Amino acid sequence: MDQKVCNDLMEKTRELINAPTCSSETKAAAQRWLDAIGSDGEEEETKRYIQELEADIMPIDTLISFAQSEKGAEYFGADTAANIAAHAKEIKAAGAQYCDCPACSIVAAILEKKNEIL
Numbered sequence: 001m002d003q004k005v006c007n008d009l010m011e012k013t014r015e016l017i018n019a020p021t022c023s024s025e026t027k028a029a030a031q032r033w034l035d036a037i038g039s040d041g042e043e044e045e046t047k048r049y050i051q052e053l054e055a056d057i058m059p060i061d062t063l064i065s066f067a068q069s070e071k072g073a074e075y076f077g078a079d080t081a082a083n084i085a086a087h088a089k090e091i092k093a094a095g096a097q098y099c100d101c102p103a104c105s106i107v108a109a110i111l112e113k114k115n116e117i118l
Contacts, residue, residue, distance in 0.1 A: 005116050010034060012110050022103040026056045046117055057107045058099035060092045 013030045016022055022030075029052035036045035066072045067085035076084060091100055098104050 001117050005113060006037070009110060009113060009117060010037065012106055016103060016106045016110070019102040019106055021101040022106075023056055026052055026103070026107075029053075050111070050114055050118060053107045053111055056103075057111070058101075058104050060088055060096050060098055063099045064088045064092065 013034055017027050017030050029049050033045050033049035036042045064085055067076065067081045067088060072081045072084075075081070088096075088099070098108050
């Protein structure tokens with residue numbers, strides 16, 4: 001992997017680990033990837049990391065459905081869920097494919113470079 005790309009992804013990965021909306025599973029995968037850089041296991045850990053990122057990023061339609069559901073209202077609170085759903089609809093209308101929370105935004109930026117790191 002190109003050193004500039006690697007450095008950029010390492011920085012983004014550290015940001016992801018610190019993102020308040022990042023899941024514990026994604027944080028663990030991110031840390032394993034960082035720890036594997038330069039080792040014999042780097043290639044395999046990179047594949048696992050990308051798989052975790054692809055599984056964890058929230059598609060915008062899924063976010064809208066969840067925020068509008070009873071479970072979404074229970075999880076976020078009714079007012080916050082309604083605000084999230086409205087915001088998600090706005091960004092979808094503007095072309096967003098994924099949630100724009102800090103974690104999903106970072107994941108999307110990392111996945112844009114997927115072909116360069118696999």
